[in-house]
Amino acid sequence: MQICSIPSIAKLLISMKIHVPELPMIMWVVLISSIPLNNLLIKNIHPYYINIGRDQHKLSWSRGAAEEAEAVASISCSGHGRVALDGMFIEGKPICQCNSCYGGDDCSILLPDCAVDAHSGNPRFLEPYWRKNAASSTVVVAGWHRLGYTYEDDSYMSRELGNVIQKLHAVVGNANTTGKYILFGAGATQLLNAAIMSLSQPPSQHSNDGGNCLLRTNVVASAPFYPVCKMQTEMYNSLNFKWRGDPSSWKNKSDSSENFIEVVTSPSNPEGKLKDPVLKGASVKTIYDYAYYWPHYTGISSPANTDLMIFTLSKLTGHGGSRFGWAFVKDKAVYERMAHYLEVNSVGASQDAQLRALVLLRTVLKDDGREFFGFGHKTLRERLVKLNRSLSKSKRFSLQKLSPHNCSFFNQVTDPSPAYGWVKCVREEDRDCAAVLKSAGILGKKGSYFSADDKYVRLNLIGNQDDFDLLLRRMDTLVSQE
Amino acid sequence: MQICSIPSIAKLLISMKIHVPELPMIMWVVLISSIPLNNLLIKNIHPYYINIGRDQHKLSWSRGAAEEAEAVASISCSGHGRVALDGMFIEGKPICQCNSCYGGDDCSILLPDCAVDAHSGNPRFLEPYWRKNAASSTVVVAGWHRLGYTYEDDSYMSRELGNVIQKLHAVVGNANTTGKYILFGAGATQLLNAAIMSLSQPPSQHSNDGGNCLLRTNVVASAPFYPVCKMQTEMYNSLNFKWRGDPSSWKNKSDSSENFIEVVTSPSNPEGKLKDPVLKGASVKTIYDYAYYWPHYTGISSPANTDLMIFTLSKLTGHGGSRFGWAFVKDKAVYERMAHYLEVNSVGASQDAQLRALVLLRTVLKDDGREFFGFGHKTLRERLVKLNRSLSKSKRFSLQKLSPHNCSFFNQVTDPSPAYGWVKCVREEDRDCAAVLKSAGILGKKGSYFSADDKYVRLNLIGNQDDFDLLLRRMDTLVSQE
Numbered sequence: 004m005q006i007c008s009i010p011s012i013a014k015l016l017i018s019m020k021i022h023v024p025e026l027p028m029i030m031w032v033v034l035i036s037s038i039p040l041n042n043l044l045i046k047n048i049h050p051y052y053i054n055i056g057r058d059q060h061k062l063s064w065s066r067g068a069a070e071e072a073e074a075v076a077s078i079s080c081s082g083h084g085r086v087a088l089d090g091m092f093i094e095g096k097p098i099c100q101c102n103s104c105y106g107g108d109d110c111s112i113l114l115p116d117c118a119v120d121a122h123s124g125n126p127r128f129l130e131p132y133w134r135k136n137a138a139s140s141t142v143v144v145a146g147w148h149r150l151g152y153t154y155e156d157d158s159y160m161s162r163e164l165g166n167v168i169q170k171l172h173a174v175v176g177n178a179n180t181t182g183k184y185i186l187f188g189a190g191a192t193q194l195l196n197a198a199i200m201s202l203s204q205p206p207s208q209h210s211n212d213g214g215n216c217l218l219r220t221n222v223v224a225s226a227p228f229y230p231v232c233k234m235q236t237e238m239y240n241s242l243n244f245k246w247r248g249d250p251s252s253w254k255n256k257s258d259s260s261e262n263f264i265e266v267v268t269s270p271s272n273p274e275g276k277l278k279d280p281v282l283k284g285a286s287v288k289t290i291y292d293y294a295y296y297w298p299h300y301t302g303i304s305s306p307a308n309t310d311l312m313i314f315t316l317s318k319l320t321g322h323g324g325s326r327f328g329w330a331f332v333k334d335k336a337v338y339e340r341m342a343h344y345l346e347v348n349s350v351g352a353s354q355d356a357q358l359r360a361l362v363l364l365r366t367v368l369k370d371d372g373r374e375f376f377g378f379g380h381k382t383l384r385e386r387l388v389k390l391n392r393s394l395s396k397s398k399r400f401s402l403q404k405l406s407p408h409n410c411s412f413f414n415q416v417t418d419p420s421p422a423y424g425w426v427k428c429v430r431e432e433d434r435d436c437a438a439v440l441k442s443a444g445i446l447g448k449k450g451s452y453f454s455a456d457d458k459y460v461r462l463n464l465i466g467n468q469d470d471f472d473l474l475l476r477r478m479d480t481l482v483s484q485e
Numbered sequence: 486m487q488i489c490s491i492p493s494i495a496k497l498l499i500s501m502k503i504h505v506p507e508l509p510m511i512m513w514v515v516l517i518s519s520i521p522l523n524n525l526l527i528k529n530i531h532p533y534y535i536n537i538g539r540d541q542h543k544l545s546w547s548r549g550a551a552e553e554a555e556a557v558a559s560i561s562c563s564g565h566g567r568v569a570l571d572g573m574f575i576e577g578k579p580i581c582q583c584n585s586c587y588g589g590d591d592c593s594i595l596l597p598d599c600a601v602d603a604h605s606g607n608p609r610f611l612e613p614y615w616r617k618n619a620a621s622s623t624v625v626v627a628g629w630h631r632l633g634y635t636y637e638d639d640s641y642m643s644r645e646l647g648n649v650i651q652k653l654h655a656v657v658g659n660a661n662t663t664g665k666y667i668l669f670g671a672g673a674t675q676l677l678n679a680a681i682m683s684l685s686q687p688p689s690q691h692s693n694d695g696g697n698c699l700l701r702t703n704v705v706a707s708a709p710f711y712p713v714c715k716m717q718t719e720m721y722n723s724l725n726f727k728w729r730g731d732p733s734s735w736k737n738k739s740d741s742s743e744n745f746i747e748v749v750t751s752p753s754n755p756e757g758k759l760k761d762p763v764l765k766g767a768s769v770k771t772i773y774d775y776a777y778y779w780p781h782y783t784g785i786s787s788p789a790n791t792d793l794m795i796f797t798l799s800k801l802t803g804h805g806g807s808r809f810g811w812a813f814v815k816d817k818a819v820y821e822r823m824a825h826y827l828e829v830n831s832v833g834a835s836q837d838a839q840l841r842a843l844v845l846l847r848t849v850l851k852d853d854g855r856e857f858f859g860f861g862h863k864t865l866r867e868r869l870v871k872l873n874r875s876l877s878k879s880k881r882f883s884l885q886k887l888s889p890h891n892c893s894f895f896n897q898v899t900d901p902s903p904a905y906g907w908v909k910c911v912r913e914e915d916r917d918c919a920a921v922l923k924s925a926g927i928l929g930k931k932g933s934y935f936s937a938d939d940k941y942v943r944l945n946l947i948g949n950q951d952d953f954d955l956l957l958r959r960m961d962t963l964v965s966q967e
């Protein structure tokens with residue numbers, strides 16, 4: 004570029020003895036316009052080449068990965084799908100992961116006669132929030148980040164993440180964490196089995212000789228309930244505990260020769276109602292699963308303040324696949340047993356998940372959760388209103404009744420916005436409600452899955468917008484055929 | 486910037502009727518030099534703004550996170566530490582996480598009288614490789630990446646990662662995966678308890694009534710062994726299995742009324758020797774933990790080809806905190822029970838860990854593992870040679886003897902390069918070898934932890950270079966005092 008250095012251009016012009024008025028007009032235009040172009044380039048396109056403070060510098064080792072991530076994300080899937088960085092490739096090209104009932108290379112084709120998936124509890128409704136807040140919620144992880152098993156304090160838990168979680172609960176006002184120990188696990192699921200395992204061990208008795216197999220703690224939950232605690236308890240087939248089902252048989256019984264662990268999810272799954280334990284007393288320990296006790300799902304009337312509280316990232320931010328949850332535990336001995344369980348079961352929760360959770364929760368907290376919870380609640384509220392409107396015309400189906408609740412976070416009484424619709428087939432002859440809906444192209448989860456009657460079916464309201472829109476259309480069609 | 490658009494500048498000049506020769510010389514210089522400046526700006530500083538094919542484009546939402554990651558990584562910790570993106574901050578400034586026995590703000594101070602940590606199994610020796618291969622091993626994750634619980638095929642496992650793992654084993658030649666099912670878990674730790682739980686369930690008998698508490702599968706492992714299988718078995722206190730310790734009592738017994746699960750780690754922890762099961766027969770199921778069956782730790786004589794093989798990312802790449810491992814299972818019923826366990830225990834392995842594993846393993850495979858395994862083996866070989874040299878002068882300590890092995894990966898006989906030194910105090914009076922080393926400022930793991938005599942102690946050889954250098958110095962000092 005020697006000819007283009009400043010002194011050489013000046014010399015060239017002088018040597019050419021060009022009388023400047025004779026330069027064509029276009030040259031003047033080019034010369035004159037290049038100054039503002041310089042200005043534009045320098046100011047607006049190079050913010051990270053201008054060393055403003057210590058925070059901006061030229062990208063090196065992370066650039067390629069950042070470009071790849073953005074290139075993949077920019078592939079259009081018609082708004083009905085997305086390309087994942089670790090998704091499937093065909094002939095070297097990443098393919099769109101379409102929302103259910105959409106197909107084609109770019110997910111633009113609505114598949115006819117496709118049953119809408121309202122069966123799973125996949126929490127995808129917050130995607131628009133995360134796309135809007137892309138910059139702050141991106142995580143860049145170096146290859147050498149966090150080698151080894153432990154953090155700086157030799158624990159399996161990120162202290163910074165623990166601080167952010169405490170702050171989140173303080174801001175939202177949904178949990179009193181003072182004086183409680185915090186534990187991390189691979190989702191509420193793992194923390195639940197850690198809790199059951201830990202609460203069921205008698206403090207002074209550890210039996211490994213098979214002799215006490217009939218003196219087991221009874222694990223109970225009142226229907227309808229999500230059966231993971233039942234599945235775990237049965238699978239472990241432990242000498243320490245046993246699944247006993249519904250607690251109502253022991254209600255109001257003062258006989259404390261048997262020990263109980265009651266699992267209470269509040270708001271509940273599938274109904275979305277705030278729930279209290281059935282059993283009380285010295286021989287009863289209660290595990291509270293507060294997966295849904297967030298402003299998107301319910302009014303926050305007061306901070307939860309029980310001895311064992313479990314929360315999960317899955318239902319808070321939608322990142323169900325990260326496998327990250329946390330628990331607050333009051334009793335030190337229980338905390339230590341749970342910590343031991345989590346170490347022996349899986350050496351704690353993934354540090355990659357912990358880093359991701361940290362970045363996501365910092366994003367939520369950037370305006371004290373206003374935008375995040377506002378978006379979440381608004382989305383789910385609208386969905387319930389629409390579903391209610393659809394079913395209000397029906398004499399065949401009914402939806403669970405939920406009350407508004409005072410919400411200290413939104414500073415007002417908030418209308419219901421549950422994660423699920425709990426639909427009942429009211430006609431005598433409709434004994435299998437899931438089958439009735441399936442014949443109309445709606446896949447829901449049958450009532451018996453929740454230890455309830457099959458006249459009930461659970462419909463997912465926290466899926467993506469396509470899933471809900473399709474669910475509503477099918478519901479409207481079904482109702483219109485009555 | 487309206488005044489700076491090309492047509493408006495031209496009009497402005499014309500309206501001002503400026504006779505161009507009267508413009509000062511400095512203006513000519515500025516005008517003329519701005520063209521090459523634009524050229525320079527566009528071409529050399531914006532490589533990713535010029536759309537060269539589909540791979541390069543302007544960075545937007547990922548830029549801030551990439552800058553932050555690089556800024557944090559660029560903070561100097563004197564080569565004796567690092568700053569983690571999710572590490573601790575003081576007054577808004579990230580602080581260096583120093584290697585053990587180093588301190589000060591920038592980890593430049595070697596702390597006097599500090600005991601070197603050779604106690605843990607923290608695998609940090611591969612950090613130089615990951616730093617060198619920073620670009621290909623960086624992961625950039627968008628906030629909306631993988632919401633929900635499942636992948637495209639409704640499973641909890643990344644198919645792309647499964648393919649890369651299969652390729653890795655084919656390239657390294659350390660496992661025959663043909664005809665086997667693959668499972669992912671939160672590390673080998675979780676897969677181990679999934680395997681024990683699944684192998685111990687009689688196919689046609691599921692007891693939940695407490696009546697069969699004495700007919701439990703015996704879980705055994707031959708000493709010395711890493712006791713996680715013992716800890717898990719005892720903690721679960723299951724009706725299905727029971728910890729029985731060393732298998733040698735049942736060796737060569739043809740009585741098959743009892744069922745056994747033998748856990749075999751090969752190469753073994755702590756000795757680093759290739760190990761065979763003690764028990765054989767129809768009533769015996771064997772779980773093989775191949776955590777160390779990689780070219781950095783041992784010659785790969787042939788592909789492992791057993792019915793249940795467990796591998797882990799922790800000891801392969803050093804990313805112990807990710808919590809990711811995989812298993813190959815031959816029997817379909819066992820595979821299905823393990824899959825059920827993994828779902829009920831934690832809903833599979835973290836998808837964040839799976840994405841990270843995918844990127845890391847692709848980096849390893851970019852030259853068919855030559856650089857990666859070459860570096861790993863060379864590092865550990867040199868460490869063993871130095872430790873051997875140090876202890877060869879000693880009459881007080883001895884090191885485990887290991888043989889060279891033929892290695893199909895390196896196409897030669899490779900010298901031993903184990904993960905741990907298994908040191909023995911040979912003097913009669915040195916009954917607690919860990920205490921002897923501790924008095925010399927070396928923390929090792931005592932033999933009884935591995936169900937061996939306390940005349941043995943395990944020393945970590947897979948820590949970072951500072952840890953090993955300090956270990957060696959302390960050992961040299963101790964030996965010189967004999």
